Amino acid sequence: MLCENCGKHPATTHIHTMVNGVSTEKNLCGYCAALLGYHKFGPSSISNLLSSMFGEIAETGTPPETKRCSVCGASFSDIVETGKVGCSACYETFYEQLLPSLKRLHGSIHHVGKTPEPTDLIVHKPDKLAELQQKLKELIEKENFEEAAVVRDQIKAFEEEGKEHE
Numbered sequence: 530m531l532c533e534n535c536g537k538h539p540a541t542t543h544i545h546t547m548v549n550g551v552s553t554e555k556n557l558c559g560y561c562a563a564l565l566g567y568h569k570f571g572p573s574s575i576s577n578l579l580s581s582m583f584g585e586i587a588e589t590g591t592p593p594e595t596k597r598c599s600v601c602g603a604s605f606s607d608i609v610e611t612g613k614v615g616c617s618a619c620y621e622t623f624y625e626q627l628l629p630s631l632k633r634l635h636g637s638i639h640h641v642g643k644t645p646e647p648t649d650l651i652v653h654k655p656d657k658l659a660e661l662q663q664k665l666k667e668l669i670e671k672e673n674f675e676e677a678a679v680v681r682d683q684i685k686a687f688e689e690e691g692k693e694h695e
Contacts, residue, residue, distance in 0.1 A: 532558035534565070598622045658687055 530540045538558035545554050557565065597604050603615030605623050614620060620627060661684045668677035 530556055532556065532561050534558070534561035596622065658684065661687065 532538050532540045533556050535558060538560065540556035541559050542557045542562035543554065544557065544562070545552070547553075598615055598619045599622065600618035601615035603619055605626050608614055608619065608623065608627075614623075614627070661680055665677055665680045665684065668674075668680060
């Protein structure tokens, strides 16, 4: 795929934006991406963005927090400076301070994406297969072929079930 800007070089940067529910996608070469200012988005830029957003809260007159997270020891001012939350307990400790930024960043504080389907956990005894194989062997020795066929089918189903979960 060629760059949508210059049309000369292969597109190596793919920019996906969502503005007011309208999704757009740009495919650019490295030179055009840098020329248009898309090279500035890296891990440090994201932390600077988050830091600036948290900093806006601190500048709005919210008194500096002296409380610290009981797990990692981070204070809200540490989060503002680095743009990084110390640990999962920080979300609970600084909930009120983080809430406006999280709403602004994500648009919502409630998950609205896909959730996994509930599944029944299949737990097998480790030697169930060995038990079925022993039972099959005994039935064949007794020449009880009808029951042996049923047990054979159980073994096949058990083995197929194991392959599906690998």
